[in-house]
Amino acid sequence: MSSRTGARLDTKKINSELFTLTYGALVAQLLKDYENVEDVNKQLERMGYNMGVRLIEDFLARTGSGRCYDFRDTAEKIQAGFKLFLGITPTITNWSATGDEFSLCFESNPLTEFVELPDTCLNLKYCNVLTGVLRGACEMVQMEIACWFVQDQLKNDNVTELRVKFIKRLEDAIPAGED
């Protein structure tokens, strides 16, 4: 079989394409199932949350990183997470004066590699799974954050911008009956 072409398939690339296309199939199915695009956005966020809750363990195990000292530290670790899982490095910008809000700017995004939005889907947040992933992952390390898209390349913006806001520290829950 080796005689056919010199080049072997690029496993890494195919693997990320498998992810991209599978995600596309999911979004298409959700659009079919729900009448309302807002519901699709919500469902994607929820699925992302479930993924984030599990992904954080992979992240911590693979990187060996410890607790965050401040929100800037968190921002860098989120950036590293994108590098680890999606192979992209978003830039961290637009810090708020109080340091509790920042933006992640993506110039390219593997999730949207083969995607064009039809006019009927203008309210669809195609990558909304990412907001859920971040929320779920941060919650597992005792941080409540909010996260939303302010710019989207699929809607003809120059970059895709994801805004992240720190809400509060979650205290360790004490099991009932123990003080």
Add this chain to the structure above:
Amino acid sequence: MKPQVTDSKTNIAGSSVIPLTTVSNEANECLFEYLHAEIMNYVVGKNSNDSNLKEGEENLSELEWMGFGVGYRIIERLTREWVRFKDELDMIKFICTDYWSSLYQKQIDNLKTNHHGTYVLQDNEFRLLKHLANNTSNNKQYLRECPRLISFTCGLLRGSLANLGISSIVKAEITLIPTCKFHVEVQRV
């Protein structure tokens, strides 16, 4: 910027931290697995109230259909720079080797055929099942849930073959996790 998140202050034990660049392939892999799990849960949850189903049955056709769409698309990208296939067996061999290893990180372990359009592809450690059980214990504990985990892949196979010009029916058979046999029956017109 360093693509490493080595945290010297908290990493007292000095455990070896792997640079991110070397693990990103593996990382991508788990991303797919988690996404697959979410899709699976969604489809299973949505169809669980279907009154047409008998006890213990699940409607997984949507999962299979999504796999079909993905398979149909991905095979085009995989075979873009490939030499034309000689015949059907040649295509199936491609599926067993390069195709399978680029999607699931290993080749099919065993291929059987009756040379009349039936092929059995056996994977002794199928990626989506391998975390459920190892070969020493609990091989049957989650057997009932297994169809959920392989419907997508059955569709993937069927979709890919369809775009290669082979219309087929793909079924899967599991007796001991994580071994999985895919039965491909080519439909002659």
